Amino acid sequence: MIEIPPAFAGRLIAREGAAGRTWIASLPALVGQICAGWGLEIDGAPMAETVAIVIPVRRGDDRAALKLGFPTALNGQEVIGLRAWDGRGVVKLLDVDPGRSALLLEWLDAARPLSMVPLMASADIAGRLIRRLAVPVPCGAPLEVQVLADRASTLVATLSERWERAGRPFPESLLSRAIGIAVEIGPRAAETLANWDLHHGNVLAGTREPWLVIDPMIVAGDPEVSVFPMVVRRLDEMAGPAVLREFLARVVAAGGLDPELTTAWLRVRAVDYWLWALGIGLTEDPVRCARLVDWLGPE
Numbered sequence: 424m425i426e427i428p429p430a431f432a433g434r435l436i437a438r439e440g441a442a443g444r445t446w447i448a449s450l451p452a453l454v455g456q457i458c459a460g461w462g463l464e465i466d467g468a469p470m471a472e473t474v475a476i477v478i479p480v481r482r483g484d485d486r487a488a489l490k491l492g493f494p495t496a497l498n499g500q501e502v503i504g505l506r507a508w509d510g511r512g513v514v515k516l517l518d519v520d521p522g523r524s525a526l527l528l529e530w531l532d533a534a535r536p537l538s539m540v541p542l543m544a545s546a547d548i549a550g551r552l553i554r555r556l557a558v559p560v561p562c563g564a565p566l567e568v569q570v571l572a573d574r575a576s577t578l579v580a581t582l583s584e585r586w587e588r589a590g591r592p593f594p595e596s597l598l599s600r601a602i603g604i605a606v607e608i609g610p611r612a613a614e615t616l617a618n619w620d621l622h623h624g625n626v627l628a629g630t631r632e633p634w635l636v637i638d639p640m641i642v643a644g645d646p647e648v649s650v651f652p653m654v655v656r657r658l659d660e661m662a663g664p665a666v667l668r669e670f671l672a673r674v675v676a677a678g679g680l681d682p683e684l685t686t687a688w689l690r691v692r693a694v695d696y697w698l699w700a701l702g703i704g705l706t707e708d709p710v711r712c713a714r715l716v717d718w719l720g721p722e
Contacts, residue, residue, distance in 0.1 A: 425451055425465060425469055426468070426469070427450055427469065427476065430471070431476060432447045434473075435447060438474070443493065450476070450491065453491065454478065454489070457491075458489070461482065461518055461527060463480040463482050464480060464481045464482075465479070465480055466481045466486065467479030470533060472490075474493040475491060475493065476490070476491055477489070477490045478490075479530070480527075482527075485530075486530035487517060487527055487528060487529060487530050488529070489525065489526075490526040490527075491523070492526075493524070500568065500569070500639075500641050501526070501639055501640070502516070502519055502521065503561070503568060504616060504639040505526075505639065507561045507616055508555075508558065510529075511555055512556055512632070512635065513636040513637070514529055514531055514636065515528065515529040515631070516528060517529060528637075529631065531628065531629045531635055531637065532627055532629070533627060535627060536624050536625075536626060536627055536628075537549070537627075537634060538623035538656070542657060542660050542666075542670065543673055545623060546670045546671075546674045547673055547674075548626070548633075548634050549653045549674050549678075550673065550675065550677025550678030551677050551678060552621070552626065552634065552636060553617075553618075553621065553649045553674070553678040554646065554678040554679055554680075556616060556621075556639075556646065556649070557615045557616065559615060559616075560614055560615065560643045568641060569642050569643070570642070571609070571617070571642045572610050572644065574609075574644075575605040575606075575608070575609025575691070576609060576610075578602070578605050579602055582601060582605075582694065582695070583598065583602070585698045585702070586598050586698060589701045592698075592701060592709070593694075593713065597694060598694065600690065601693075601694035608645075608684065608687050608688070608691075612644035612645050613645045614643055615646060616641055617642050617643070617644050617645060617648050617649050618636065618639045618641060618642075619640040619648065619652075620639070620640035621639075621652055621653060622652035622653055623656050623657060624656070625637050625639075645681075646678065646680060647680050647687075650671070650680070650685050650688065650689060651688060651692040651693065651696070654670065654671070654715065655693070655696065655708070655711050655712065655715060658711045658715060659711070664718040664719075667715075667718045671685060671686070689719060690716065690719060693712045693715050693716050693719075694712070696708065696712055697709050697712035697713070700712070
């Protein structure tokens with residue numbers, strides 16, 4: 424019998440309501456059923472993510488991670504990405520039960536995320552990972568794979584209304600610039616896989632490879648779109664625009680990325696994330712977005 428972390432249960436129920444409460448109540452029995460079916464033994468206490476728990480397990484002599492996620496459309500996207508990359512730069516998918524949102528993953532060291540690596544060294548690692556993940560979209564990929572061009576079109580259609588709803592939190596010129604950039608670069612986005620949520624906490628130390636990506640949120644589009652979360656999550660460690668420029672230069676060089684396209688997606692994603700963060704009541708991330716836009720300077 425596993426013990427569900429109380430803080431995780433509380434957050435999920437607050438977020439998902441009655442459906443979240445029902446799922447939390449079902450977890451102990453669900454874990455038992457999956458462990459029996461896959462021949463697993465629990466090997467530690469559950470670790471909480473935002474809408475999933477990860478349980479250390481063993482299958483014979485091998486360690487692994489059993490991930491159980493609250494059922495959402497994003498679960499299918501994660502599986503598509505993990506299968507397409509097949510362990511190349513990402514955690515290896517060992518087994519999957521889509522109906523129960525259960526994944527069996529290779530064991531990585533959750534105590535050693537990329538955020539522990541010095542800032543500039545992490546930029547080199549991030550760039551190389553972004554390049555490795557830029558593979559062609561699988562033939563016949565399901566509709567769950569979001570196309571970056573479509574996402575940009577949605578931003579163009581909704582950013583102004585979101586900006587008004589948020590109380591016009593930044594100058595209209597920033598809004599207009601982000602919309603204009605999305606109009607320009609969105610329709611010509613590449614047809615490769617990219618990770619929308621590639622930040623330092625989602626890269627863990629491994630044994631098969633030094634660093635591997637977890638929890639991918641896939642889009643079909645430019646690899647340059649993946650740089651934003653890597654920047655915003657460590658912006659507080661950057662002393663000013665010069666450090667930001669050096670960090671970006673190293674990511675771009677290591678990943679063979681287009682520097683202008685990287686900056687363009689940074690501008691669009693900063694405005695998008697700024698409004699999203701305000702909408703859910705975050706206070707620190709909007710400040711970081713403001714700082715990032717300021718440090719990027721004029722076009």
